[in-house]
Amino acid sequence: MRRIVAAVLVIYLGLFIFMGLASLPAYGSFEDKYVAEYYLHKGVLNTGSVNLVNAIIWDFRGYDTLGEETVLFAAAMGVFLVVRRKEYGHYRKKRV
Amino acid sequence: MDIIVKSVSRILFPFILLLGVYIAVHGHLGPGGAFPAGAVIATGFALLVIAYTEADVEHELTRHELIDMKSVAGIILVVLILNIGYVSRFDIISTQTLSEFWSGGFTPLLNFAGMFMVITALVMIIYTMMRE
Numbered sequence: 001m002r003r004i005v006a007a008v009l010v011i012y013l014g015l016f017i018f019m020g021l022a023s024l025p026a027y028g029s030f031e032d033k034y035v036a037e038y039y040l041h042k043g044v045l046n047t048g049s050v051n052l053v054n055a056i057i058w059d060f061r062g063y064d065t066l067g068e069e070t071v072l073f074a075a076a077m078g079v080f081l082v083v084r085r086k087e088y089g090h091y092r093k094k095r096v
Numbered sequence: 097m098d099i100i101v102k103s104v105s106r107i108l109f110p111f112i113l114l115l116g117v118y119i120a121v122h123g124h125l126g127p128g129g130a131f132p133a134g135a136v137i138a139t140g141f142a143l144l145v146i147a148y149t150e151a152d153v154e155h156e157l158t159r160h161e162l163i164d165m166k167s168v169a170g171i172i173l174v175v176l177i178l179n180i181g182y183v184s185r186f187d188i189i190s191t192q193t194l195s196e197f198w199s200g201g202f203t204p205l206l207n208f209a210g211m212f213m214v215i216t217a218l219v220m221i222i223y224t225m226m227r228e
Contacts, residue, residue: 048189049124049200057129058206059185062177069213073170076217080159083224 097147105147112140120211124200130207134214141219150226159223162216169212176202176209 039056047055057065120133144153179185185201192199 044194046189047200047203048192048194049203050195051124051126051128054123054129054203054207055200058177058203058210059201065210066173066177069170069173069210072213072217073166076163076166076220079220079224080163 101147105143109140109144112143113137116140116211116215117208120207121204122197123207124203125195125197128207130210131214133207133211134218137211137215138218138222141215142222145222145226150223154223157219159220162220165212166216169209169216172209173206173213176206 039052039060043052043055043060044050047059049055049059116133116137119128119136120130123129123133141153141157179202189199189201192201198204
């Protein structure tokens with residue numbers, strides 16, 4: 001029974017992925033580049049920053065960058081929490 | 097470390113900081129941005145940690161202070177990005193002139209806050225790896 005369920009799930013997932021991939025433009029074709037053309041033509045006007053890479057990072061894809069910073073925050077917090085000792089060195093400042 | 101290495105790294109460190117801040121706040125006008133600037137400044141801290149000891153550097157900039165800086169920068173980022181998305185993006189851009197320093201909406205401030213996020217994460221990792 002579990003095998004049948006697993007096979008159905010795998011076939012369903014494979015069909016799903018195949019349908020998604022089939023609707024992509026062909027590899028290397030220059031059609032359907034709406035987003036790239038929009039960035040190139042309207043990016044400076046919409047964001048006001050001359051460096052287009054920075055405009056895309058902080059403005060068009062601001063939420064993506066926010067998630068990236070969240071990853072940085074989680075990494076630093078993990079290092080701070082996991083690798084700490086009770087006392088490190090004799091230089092430890094007193095927290096008020 | 098040697099006295100020459102200590103002296104040279106002590107002299108070079110402010111200029112490394114200056115270069116990093118320049119890369120960050122001019123990120124919307126030329127090549128650069130938050131991540132290269134943070135990497136440059138964290139490299140300066142790595143130089144200090146190698147020339148002196150890790151405890152000396154950590155005496156000046158503790159981990160608790162790093163976490164405080166990171167939290168403030170993160171709050172600024174969240175507030176500014178939500179603000180850009182919904183509220184006052186076009187109002188601010190329409191009052192600015194292109195390719196001047198204060199242009200691009202909040203992009204200079206975003207670069208500056210993102211620089212602090214990268215610095216604090218990398219310096220935290222440098223501290224931990226040098227202590228082990």
